[in-house]
Amino acid sequence: MEVLANVDLVKKANIYFNGNVTSRTFIDTDGSKKSLGIMMPGEYNFGTNEPELMEILAGxxxxxLAGEDTWNTYTENTSFNVKGNSDFDIKVKTITDYCCSYIK
Amino acid sequence: MEVLANVDLVKKANIYFNGNVTSRTFIDTDGSKKSLGIMMPGEYNFGTNEPELMEILAGxxxxxLAGEDTWNTYTENTSFNVKGNSDFDIKVKTITDYCCSYIK
Structure with a gap:
């Protein structure tokens, strides 16, 4: 069981898409901003400000990705990167647990 | 914005009721176990081991409670206690963000 030690955790959740996507923001020990979230099955579009690393923990x-024609599948213990000031379409097939890291 | 500093956060989510209830476990600086979670609208029954303090952050x-006949309503910034080795019925009216503290 992986534990993220000594992080600063924002108590209130971020709630998107009527609660079908929710996340908790935390600041890791290196000062970087990350979030742990849950996506319920459905189709969503997310915009980025900073570049992001999206790790799929379950689901x-x-x-x-914006500008691409190909859909790629990601499951537990895989990840993908998204450019900054961009966006991506995502089809959530089964309830998905993820970690998003915002890259400086 | 309340931030819980220097906590140990379990990376993977707890997923209950087909994802309609999800939570993240963390250990607070005093060593106590807590979880931050989201409940989608619906009706659920939860059992307890330790006594619990349930704070409603939104929703x-x-x-x-087990053994009682009365339904009580809780909204943002209210809380209720549950005995150990007990259970409670909960009707979630709107998506609810909560913090559960397990009391030793």
């Missing part, structure tokens, strides 16, 4: 998603 | 729930 299954299909992702199409 | 609205109605709660009936």
């Amino acid at each position: 299954e998603v299909e992702v199409k | 609205e729930v109605e709660v009936k």
